[in-house]
Amino acid sequence: MTASRTVNRGVKIVGLLALIALALAFPSLAPDPFILSVGVVIMSYAVLATSWNFVGGFTGYISLGHAAYSGLGGYATALLILDAGLNPWVAMLLGAVGVALLAVPIGIASLRVRGASFVIVSIALVLIMLLAFQSWGSVTGGSNGLRVPRPFGPEVLRPEQHERFFYLHLALLAIALFTWWAIDRSRFGIGLKAIREDEDKAEALGVPTFSYKLAVFVVSAFFTALGGGLYALWFGFLDPIFQFSILVGSYMVLMSLLGGIRSLFGPLLGAVIVGYALEFFKAQYGDTQFHLVALGLLLALVVLFMPDGIIPAVGQLVARFRPQAASIREQTQAELAAQRRGEASEPDRDDAMAVSGEEARR
Amino acid sequence: MSGSLILQSVVLGVLLGGLYALLAAGLTLYFGVMRVVMIAHSAFLILAAYLAWYFTSQTGLDPLFSLIITVPLFFVAGVVMQRLLISRLRPATLTMMSVLLTFSIALVIEGMLGFIFSGTQRRIQLPYSGTSFEVFGANIAVVKLIAFVLAAASLLALYLIMKRTRFGQALRATIQHPEAARLVGVNTDRVAGYGFGLGLATAAVGGTALALDSTIYPSLHWHWIGPLMAIIVVGGLGSIPGAAIAAMVLGIGQALLQLPLGTTWAQTIFYVALFATLMLRPQGFFGGRLAQRF
Numbered sequence: 001m002t003a004s005r006t007v008n009r010g011v012k013i014v015g016l017l018a019l020i021a022l023a024l025a026f027p028s029l030a031p032d033p034f035i036l037s038v039g040v041v042i043m044s045y046a047v048l049a050t051s052w053n054f055v056g057g058f059t060g061y062i063s064l065g066h067a068a069y070s071g072l073g074g075y076a077t078a079l080l081i082l083d084a085g086l087n088p089w090v091a092m093l094l095g096a097v098g099v100a101l102l103a104v105p106i107g108i109a110s111l112r113v114r115g116a117s118f119v120i121v122s123i124a125l126v127l128i129m130l131l132a133f134q135s136w137g138s139v140t141g142g143s144n145g146l147r148v149p150r151p152f153g154p155e156v157l158r159p160e161q162h163e164r165f166f167y168l169h170l171a172l173l174a175i176a177l178f179t180w181w182a183i184d185r186s187r188f189g190i191g192l193k194a195i196r197e198d199e200d201k202a203e204a205l206g207v208p209t210f211s212y213k214l215a216v217f218v219v220s221a222f223f224t225a226l227g228g229g230l231y232a233l234w235f236g237f238l239d240p241i242f243q244f245s246i247l248v249g250s251y252m253v254l255m256s257l258l259g260g261i262r263s264l265f266g267p268l269l270g271a272v273i274v275g276y277a278l279e280f281f282k283a284q285y286g287d288t289q290f291h292l293v294a295l296g297l298l299l300a301l302v303v304l305f306m307p308d309g310i311i312p313a314v315g316q317l318v319a320r321f322r323p324q325a326a327s328i329r330e331q332t333q334a335e336l337a338a339q340r341r342g343e344a345s346e347p348d349r350d351d352a353m354a355v356s357g358e359e360a361r362r
Numbered sequence: 363m364s365g366s367l368i369l370q371s372v373v374l375g376v377l378l379g380g381l382y383a384l385l386a387a388g389l390t391l392y393f394g395v396m397r398v399v400m401i402a403h404s405a406f407l408i409l410a411a412y413l414a415w416y417f418t419s420q421t422g423l424d425p426l427f428s429l430i431i432t433v434p435l436f437f438v439a440g441v442v443m444q445r446l447l448i449s450r451l452r453p454a455t456l457t458m459m460s461v462l463l464t465f466s467i468a469l470v471i472e473g474m475l476g477f478i479f480s481g482t483q484r485r486i487q488l489p490y491s492g493t494s495f496e497v498f499g500a501n502i503a504v505v506k507l508i509a510f511v512l513a514a515a516s517l518l519a520l521y522l523i524m525k526r527t528r529f530g531q532a533l534r535a536t537i538q539h540p541e542a543a544r545l546v547g548v549n550t551d552r553v554a555g556y557g558f559g560l561g562l563a564t565a566a567v568g569g570t571a572l573a574l575d576s577t578i579y580p581s582l583h584w585h586w587i588g589p590l591m592a593i594i595v596v597g598g599l600g601s602i603p604g605a606a607i608a609a610m611v612l613g614i615g616q617a618l619l620q621l622p623l624g625t626t627w628a629q630t631i632f633y634v635a636l637f638a639t640l641m642l643r644p645q646g647f648f649g650g651r652l653a654q655r656f
Contacts, residue, residue: 060455060458061458062458062459062461062462064461064462064465108641109637109640109641110640112640112644113640113644113645114457115457115458116393116397116399116457116461116599117595117599117640117644119399119457119458119461120399120591120592120595120636121636121637121640123401123587123588123591124588124591124592124632124633124636127584127585127588127633128588128630128633131626131627131629131630132630134626135626135627246584250465250469253462257462289472289473289474289475289476289477289481289580290473290477291473292469292470292472292473292476293469293470293473293474293477294473295466295469295473296466296467296468296469296470296473297466297470298466299462299463299465299466299469300447300463300466300467300470303451303459303462303463303466304447304450304451304463307452307455307459
């Protein structure tokens with residue numbers, strides 16, 4: 001048992017190192033800047049999906065409106081640079097803190113009642129943000145969009161920009177994954193997962209459900225806003241239609257669900273698959289309405305047939321070829337009776353030992 | 363001048379509120395029978411509007427005649443959707459997963475509409491499109507009045523079905539307490555399917571009413587789903603009278619706010635009302651026991 005556990009752990013560490021090495025080597029492996037830019041987009045999706053998974057994975061509350069936080073993060077970063085003249089990285093961090101503060105009242109409103117209202121508020125939030133940022137042209141540039149100044153000087157060329165932002169996204173992803181992993185192992189994380197499984201029972205067992213949900217919701221909004229801000233700095237242009245699009249929010253959901261919301265690397269895997277498919281689709285067929293149909297069908301298939309995602313499905317497949325580790329006790333009634341008799345006779349033996357001990361002392 | 367302007371707005375608000383009320387009643391039905399937040403409701407609304415437009419442009423008949431086809435079609439589609447898709451989901455995660463499932467249906471509908479009819483804005487031209495008459499200085503367009511009458515008549519029919527028929531009784535029993543309903547011999551699965559069909563039929567009626575006097579395009583449904591969901595939360599999830607009252611109040615409020623704020627910002631009244639409701643009275647203003655747990 002312990003031997004197989006060590007082997008398991010070794011495999012995991014080797015896999016993780018391989019993953020890190022592959023990610024670090026990607027910019028030098030990429031044949032041209034376009035592929036590199038696709039890599040940056042996929043990394044950005046991975047950051048957003050992992051950030052989404054703080055709420056979706058731990059508590060099971062599905063938010064369709066996380067695009068509101070990434071969009072706000074992007075706009076906050078841009079406006080802090082343009083209007084307050086801050087350093088881009090300080091602006092990104094401050095913007096994310098601001099979005100996290102904004103998420104507090106939103107969370108209080110939407111998490112007070114179960115499920116349904118949470119989803120409704122999450123969708124309403126994106127729609128309201130789209131409305132506000134399109135109409136409030138004097139500050140946000142309205143439908144004309146907003147140009148974000150580049151954080152690196154003009155001497156840094158395009159391919160190098162892509163490479164730097166790839167590593168920046170990777171670093172942010174690593175921080176988000178580490179935070180998720182740390183929460184997953186903490187008491188806080190156990191409480192959150194209890195909410196996911198059965199909120200009533202969790203509450204009855206003394207889990208402060210509301211404050212736990214709110215805390216993880218704010219953490220999720222913070223990381224999503226960071227992801228949005230970093231994307232804005234890379235892309236250099238913000239348009240409300242794309243920033244506050246309900247589609248972006250649904251990409252995050254689809255990626256996380258496809259990979260598996262209960263696994264650390266699920267959203268990353270989903271982001272790589274869906275992100276690659278999206279870019280491939282765009283390059284191959286251009287911007288037709290058909291990508292909506294494809295996205296819808298894929299989401300429906302995942303929801304109907306694979307709601308747990310790829311990682312658990314593959315895990316089950318692997319487990320099938322392993323020695324059985326059943327949670328059910330495989331004992332016959334006769335064996336159990338024999339064991340009970342053994343246990344019942346044990347106290348006698350203890351007494352006997354105590355007696356012999358006393359004798360020895362004398 | 364100002365007085366007649368306000369009267370005009372109130373009239374417009376009532377006419378719009380009627381349509382909101384009918385559509386919100388449909389959303390409430392889905393939520394009542396299955397605890398499903400049906401995101402695709404407004405996508406079906408736009409689909410019905412497109413079918414009405416297509417019907418008129420092909421046959422030259424009045425779009426109202428398309429109801430003969432779309433209402434039964436949507437009813438069957440609703441039953442099929444409930445029986446084949448929604449009921450397959452695990453009960454434990456039904457609320458969340460049904461949102462995603464209906465969301466994906468909405469995406470497919472929007473994508474197909476864009477694919478088949480292209481993204482061009484469409485509008486039905488009717489001989490009576492521009493006609494209007496005056497009541498106490500308020501100008502009422504005939505098409506808006508027809509849309510309102512259509513919505514009001516359907517809402518009345520829905521009310522009569524729910525209150526006066528045996529099926530309505532079974533439907534209400536299913537909404538109130540599915541287990542108890544099963545115990546007294548209601549086939550709740552079948553009733554839930556029909557409830558879904560009825561909800562979708564409201565989208566068919568609403569879509570035809572919408573097609574009479576507005577310009578339609580595939581992504582229009584996002585402008586409808588937000589207000590509709592705000593209405594059902596404000597009214598209390600699961601309460602049809604609550605949804606109807608909230609629809610009227612918010613519809614009139616929107617029309618009145620259009621005077622000082624303009625059409626875009628006036629829409630925010632729905633979201634402000636949504637947040638205020640969740641802060642002050644999360645179960646909604648007219649909701650009962652059902653809304654408290656969801």
